Amino acid sequence: MDYDTLVIGAGAAGMMCAAHAGGRVLVVDHAKAAGEKIRISGGGRCNFTNMYCEPAAFLSQNPHFAKSALARYTQWDFVALVDAHGIAWHEKTLGQLFCDVSAKEIIAMLHGLMRGAGAELRLRTSVSDLAKTADGFTATVTQDDKAKPITARNVVVATGGKSIPKMGASSFAYDIARQFGHALTPLEPALVPFTFADRRFADISGVACPARVTANGPAFDEAVLFTHRGLSGPAILQASSYWDAGQSIRLHLVPEADLGSALRDKRRTEGKKALTTELARHLPTRLVDHLSTQMDLSGRLGDVSDARIDALVHDLSHWALTPDGTEGYRTAEVTRGGVDTDGLSSKTMESRTTPGLYFIGEAVDVTGWLGGYNFQWAWSSAMACASALED
Known part of the structure; x- marks a missing residue:
């Protein structure tokens, strides 16, 4: 030999x-x-x-x-x-x-x-x-x-x-x-960014925030990055390994804070403040602006009911998205x-x-x-x- x-x-x-x-x-x-x-x-x-x-x-x-x-x-x-x-x-x-x-x-x-x-x-x-x-x-x-x-x-x-x-x-x-x-x-392909055909996050490309991401498996608490093509960042890459085509993923946008309690506290002390202003203390301002086109974030804190706070917290912690695909083996x-x-x-x-x-x-x-x-x-x-x- x-x-x-x-x-x-x-x-x-x-x-x-x-x-x-x-x-x-x-x-x-x-x-x-x-x-x-x-x-x-x-x-x-x-x-x-x-x-x-x-x-x-x-x-x-x-x-x-x-x-x-x-x-x-x-x-x-x-x-x-x-x-x-x-x-x-x-x-x-x-x-x-x-x-x-x-x-x-x-x-x-x-x-x-x-x-x-x-x-x-x-x-x-x-x-x-x-x-x-x-x-x-x-x-x-x-x-x-x-x-x-x-x-x-x-x-x-x-x-x-x-x-x-x-x-x-x-x-x-x-x-x-x-x-x-x-x-x-x-x-x-695994550990790979997700893509959306409609490029829905192009207006907030480059924005990043901590989040909890779940895709048919364990949840990952790390950063999410919004891109021209879709979603990236460590939490997204982790979740991609568990994702199958056609499935939705779920983002919890404020995983480390009790957002409901924080909004109620501010409602008592700073009721004249806009709801979006308070949310911008917990999330990037550009992301709040983007979310306001899909969720009702209008009005002042003092006018927001408990039921509306609960509904908002649910939406921000159960944001379901269905990617069209991934960036593939290239990345x-x-x-x-x-x-x-x-x-x-x-x-x-x-x-x-x-x-x-x-x-x-x-x-x-x-x-x-x-x-x-x-x-x-x-x-x-x-x-x-x-x-x-x-x-």
């Missing part, structure tokens, strides 16, 4: 696996540089994990599948690795950990680990004609228009999902999965769905039907929340695979 392991994909999962798999490892990627999604993540500082990472923060048709890998290589294990390489980091919010300086430090760390392990990296390189043999696999590796047949005992598919095609994302992992008889769960941070976990070992990420074939990272039907969870799945699934290869 030319190699013990062929790793296809030099992203977070692929590099991490190659650095720890042991033996003769070849890593190939069609991109001109390794770790490109790492480089652009977190505004260039890489939200590399989350302090509160746990299985409940991951979507999958099998909600138990991710538990083994996440428990065996935790967020604290990766933090220890980052610390050991002298990379300074900080918590930004909600347990999200970022590099103080640059995401390139994470990439450099992974490069160094691969070099230390003796892994060979080939960029601008494609893989074709992958086939199973009695002893392992054969494949054709093409670099600079020069094709070369290779053999490997194991193949690790770490090419990610379909999100952000401008970064080179493709359906390669899914094509390989189908070739070897693996089922796929439905694929959808989606991840792909929801992927290689069906029923066909994989949760302990090793190995195919149950094709020994020596592994799928890790985003290609698998495991999708994390926004905030470093998907990077942690990359590290954890890679280490589960690497541990099996090392054995």
Whole structure:
């Protein structure tokens, strides 16, 4: 055999696996540089994990599948690795950990680990004609228009999902999965902004506010951003992972305040004040102006009845909207769905039907929340695979 392991994909999962798999490892990627999604993540500082990472923060048709890998290589294990390489980091919010300086430090760390392990990296390189043999696999590796047949005992598919095609994302992992008889769960863009065909929020584009957003699942309390095309911001991106076409989402616009009590208090002390003026203390003025075209916000506080206050609070905490769609894979941070976990070992990420074939990272039907969870799945699934290869 030319190699013990062929790793296809030099992203977070692929590099991490190659650095720890042991033996003769070849890593190939069609991109001109390794770790490109790492480089652009977190505004260039890489939200590399989350302090509160746990299985409940991951979507999958099998909600138990991710538990083994996440428990065996935790967020604290990766933090220890980052610390050991002298990379300074900080918590930004909600347990999200970022590099103080640059995401390139994470990439450099992974490069160094691969070099230390003796892994060979080939960029601008494609893989074709992958086939199973009695002893392992054969494949054709093409670099600079020069094709070369290779053999490997194991193949690790770490090419990610379909999100952000401008970064080179493709359906390669899914094509390989189908070739070897693996089922796929439905694929959808996730962690992605919503769009409305009527561009109803164009007049308040750029306005942001805290909100609680619910879409067929848990509620997320973070910022919502109104855009020319629709809705974005962390709370919206989180909810998008749970949304299915045709469903409505619900916005609670003042989640942290008892708005009803606040309006009643002001009615007693500042009854001559306009209702919209008081609402602008809790919401952006431009948003209040926008809402006044859809809700009755006229009049003075002193003239607003308890029943009207109750109705207004209900409307502001149950604002139902039905998006026409999302911005798609172009801006989606991840792909929801992927290689069906029923066909994989949760302990090793190995195919149950094709020994020596592994799928890790985003290609698998495991999708994390926004905030470093998907990077942690990359590290954890890679280490589960690497541990099996090392054995």
